[in-house]
Amino acid sequence: MMNIVLNKDTMRIEKEQDVVPFRNRVKEYAVRIGMSLVNQTKVITAASELVRNMLKYGGGGMVLIEVVSKGRDNGIRLTFTDKGPGISDIALAMKDGYSSGKSLGIGLPGTKRLVNEFDIKSVVGEGTIVSIIKWKNG
Incomplete structure (x- = not known):
């Protein structure tokens, strides 16, 4: 079954100061669809990491x-x-404990565990696209 887009918004993220308004916007959307506090926290945590x-x-x-x-x-x-x-090696980047930086972040595998759907595409020299979905009841 295809996903139907009900509402959308685009935000440019260029500096650290853009992170909080972005997180707030994600929370607004989560609240609007009646997502539980636990699932709000999961999607906001995943969004913050990404x-x-x-x-x-x-x-x-x-x-x-x-x-x-999707349906109801x-x-x-x-x-x-x-x-x-x-990202030259997506499989490596998706391994637990892997970090190319000196962060203690949850990384890509941790992010994947917080959401229902996770997709990553990357071309060296061109960039990366990561798409996640967190279902209201998931």
């Missing part, structure tokens, strides 16, 4: 925030797009 990665490794980029619907279930899809150096 937006910081985009700033740190991709030099910033764009995030598309969408309310999506609503959710939030976030698509992070940067024009950074890309």
Whole structure:
């Protein structure tokens, strides 16, 4: 079944100061669809990790925030797009404990565990696109 987009918003993330308004916007969308506090926390945590990665490794980029619907279930899809150096080894980047930086972040595998759907595409020298979906009841 295809996801139907009910509402969307785009935010440019260029500096650290853009992170809080972005997190607030994700929370607004989560509250609007009636997502539980636990699931709000999961999607905001995942979004925070991905937006910081985009700033740190991709030099910033764009995030598309969408309310999506699949049957009776609503959710939030976030698509992070940067024009950074890309990820040469996605399988390695998806391993627990792997970090290319000196962060104690939850990383990509931790982010994947917080959401229902996770997709990453990256081309070295062109950039990275990460898309996540957190369903309201998931």
